[in-house]
Every structure is written in C-alpha cells, then in structure tokens.
Amino acid sequence: MNNAEFEKKLVEQIKGINKEKQPERELWTGIELAISRDDLSQEKQSANDGRKTFLAVAAVALVSLLGWFSMSPQLVxxxxxxxxxxxxxxxxxxxxxxxxxxxxxxxxxxxxxxxxxxxxxxxxxxxxxxxxxxxxxxxxxxxxxxxxxxxxxxxxxxxxxxxxx
Known part of the structure; x- marks a missing residue:
C-alpha cells in the first residue's frame, strides 16, 4: 500500500465516523463522585480548622486561668x-x-x-x-x-x- 492509497482510505474512514460519538459507559456518576469527594475534603479541612481554632482558644484560656490563679492572693x-x-x-x-x-x-x-x-x-x-x-x-x-x-x-x-x- 502506497502513501496515496493510505491517505485515501484514511479520509474515507474519517468521513464515515459518526460526529456524535456516545461514551461506552455513564460518565456522570464518576463526575458526581469526584465533586462530592472535593466537597468532603473541603468539609474535613474546615472541621480540622475548627478543631485547631478550638484547641488554640482552649490553650489561651488555660494559660490565662493559670496566670490569674498564680496572681490571686487567696490561694496561699x-x-x-x-x-x-x-x-x-x-x-x-x-x-x-x-x-x-x-x-x-x-x-x-x-x-x-x-x-x-x-x-x-x-x-x-x-x-x-x-x-x-x-x-x-x-x-x-x-x-x-x-x-x-x-x-x-x-x-x-x-x-x-x-x-x-
């Protein structure tokens, strides 16, 4: 097969291809799953941020409380x-x-x-x-x-x- 024949057959096959090709399987479930994973990871990240904030506030409160008690004259x-x-x-x-x-x-x-x-x-x-x-x-x-x-x-x-x- 020479180069001209090859190109002719290639052009015929390209013309014969259906322009609206359908996927072999349902793709939306995978897309939805990927989106929901992103949402879950964002929720986990915000929950972790909330925990970190709570721990920081608790640590500051503990240090403040200890400082207040150490200065209180009633605890002699x-x-x-x-x-x-x-x-x-x-x-x-x-x-x-x-x-x-x-x-x-x-x-x-x-x-x-x-x-x-x-x-x-x-x-x-x-x-x-x-x-x-x-x-x-x-x-x-x-x-x-x-x-x-x-x-x-x-x-x-x-x-x-x-x-x-």
Whole structure:
C-alpha cells in the first residue's frame, strides 16, 4: 500500500465516523463522585480548622486561668504554725456550733465532758509537739484525728437512744 492509497482510505474512514460519538459507559456518576469527594475534603479541612481554632482558644484560656490563679492572693497554702492555728480555729467553730445545736438534748452519759477535756489535753500536747516540728504530717494527722474524735463523741453522746441498735 502506497502513501496515496493510505491517505485515501484514511479520509474515507474519517468521513464515515459518526460526529456524535456516545461514551461506552455513564460518565456522570464518576463526575458526581469526584465533586462530592472535593466537597468532603473541603468539609474535613474546615472541621480540622475548627478543631485547631478550638484547641488554640482552649490553650489561651488555660494559660490565662493559670496566670490569674498564680496572681490571686487567696490561694496561699498554709504551712507550719499557720496551718495548726487554722485547723484549731476551724475545729473550735465546728465543735461550738455542734454544742449549741445539741444543747437542748440530754446526754446519754454523765462523764462525756471529762472525755472531751481529755481529748482537748491530747490536742494541746500535739500542738506543743507541732511547735518544734510544724510540718510533721504524722502530728498533723493525729491532731485531725483528735478533733474528729471530739466531734464524734459529742454526736454520739447526744444521739437518741432509739437510733442505737
């Protein structure tokens, strides 16, 4: 086949081609899928941007809160003699409120005030020991225990008989 014949056949075949060629399969589903993927990736990106913004705001708020607390004079931790004085003062207030509340009830025993005085003496001895070692956790726990024993004694002595089994 020579060059002239080849060109003649090529021109005939080109003229025979249908100008409106239809695709062999449906293309719109693929196009829609590609568009929806782009939309999803944009939504994911905007969601990630929202999370990043939230984390940044939370970090700034945390730093601000920590700064505010560090400058606040109310958050002073009590240690040593100040702690012992504060514990004793709180206990005395609680004990006095309880005694006033229960003053009209009759006590179940006669010697409860002697027991209360003994516990007061024990608390005083612990406070003297804390003067030499004000941050001794064992002594502080003992003081709290004595204070709690006093409160429990007052409550038990003034509780009605029918509540005991």
């Amino acid at each position: 931790l009590l240690t040593g003699d100040d702690l012992v004085a504060s514990l004793s003062q709180q206990h005395e207030l609680q004990k006095n409120e309880l005694l006033v509340k229960l003053q009209n009830q009759t006590a179940l025993t006669e010697n409860w005030q002697d027991q209360l005085a003994e516990l007061d003496d024990a608390a005083d001895a612990i406070k003297k020991a804390l003067q030499n070692d004000p941050n001794n956790m064992a002594l502080l726990k003992m003081l709290q225990s004595v204070h709690q024993q006093q409160i429990s004694l007052i409550e038990r002595v003034h509780s009605p008989k029918w509540s005991h089994i």
